[in-house]
Amino acid sequence: MRTAGNTWNGGIGAPVGVFLTVAFLAAGALGTAQPATGIPPEVVQLTQFGPALGVGLAALLWPGRVRALLAGALRGRGAGGGALLLTAPLIIALSAGAYALLTGDARFTRPDTLEHPFALIVVAQMIGACGEEIGWRxxxxxxxxxxxGPLATSVTVGAIWGVWHVxxxxxxxxxxxxxxxxxxxMSxxxxxxxxxxxxxGLPLAGGFHALINLGMLLLMDEESGAVLPMVLFGAACLAAAVLWTWRNARTAPAARIRTIPEHVR
Known part of the structure; x- marks a missing residue:
């Protein structure tokens, strides 16, 4: 019989604490340093790599555990991948469409009018999104x-992720x-x-995240601090979360809580 101390379940406090400390502090340091690098925030925000650095330190301290957690994240294709990637443009379409109906302003920024090549932005956004998602998801x-459980975990990670955007x-x-x-x-x-x-998991979560960011860049006005676009975006994300929760409740049995094998403890 295993005791709590003999399982991965019994020792998550230290890895969580190390990861979150580095993710928050590194993001702040990278954001402060970005102007000196000359890298435009429109292309990629260096703060996005804070979570990746947190995972990196955790990997140095608990290599086997982190290796087990990341197993498969770069390979294969998740069962819900196509639906996940489709959800991102649907969220943007719903929020941007609602904004256009309410204000009469169908906002759209043409990619060729951006200050930097759109292809570069797409690639950089995907890299930056993966820099976050290797940590969060x-x-x-x-x-x-x-x-x-799955819902409590997703809500907790989402809340931390949201607060991380200080x-x-x-x-x-x-x-x-x-x-x-x-x-x-979204979490x-x-x-x-x-x-x-x-x-x-990494390309799927990173792809979803990057599609959201690109859609907001081209079709939303939330970066100005305008309240209505962000409210509509939050409502669209909430609607998507409700639909995904309902879909999973109907089609998938509850997954068992996973443990890490003995040989990687």
Missing amino acids: CFLQPLLRTRF GVFAEDPVYAAAFLVGAIA VVMGRALEGTRAG
Whole structure:
């Protein structure tokens, strides 16, 4: 019989603490350093690599455990991958369409009018999104999933992810609240899509994340601090999360909480 101390479930506090400390501090340091690098934030924000650095330190301290958590994240294809990637443009279409109906302003930024080549932005956004998602969805999500259920895990990761975007809390409180709702809802969508398999988790989560960012760049006005676009975006994400939760409840049996094999403890 295993005791709590003999399983991965019994020792998640230290890896979680190390990862989150580095993810937050490194993001702040990278954001401060970005102007000196000359890398335009429109292309990629260096703060996105804070979670990847957190995973890197955790891998140095607990190599076997991190290797087990990331197993399959770069390979294969998750069962819900296509639906997950389709959900991102649907969220953008719903929020941008609602904004156009309410304001009469169908906002659209042509890719060729951006200051930097759109192809470069697409590639950089995917890299940056993967820099985040290797931490949030490929490390922290499966780590917490060994202890909690799928919905509780996704909500927890989403809340931490939202708070990690500390700059958003300098905006209007309604804007910040809508952003937090959107972050939690997107975490639920990704958690539901990837539940039960880690195959291809990084490109799928990174692809979803990058598509959201690109859609907001071209079709939304949330970067100005305008409240309505962010509220509509948060509502669209919430609707997607409800649909994914309902879909999983109907089509998939509850996945068992995973443990890490003895040989990687």
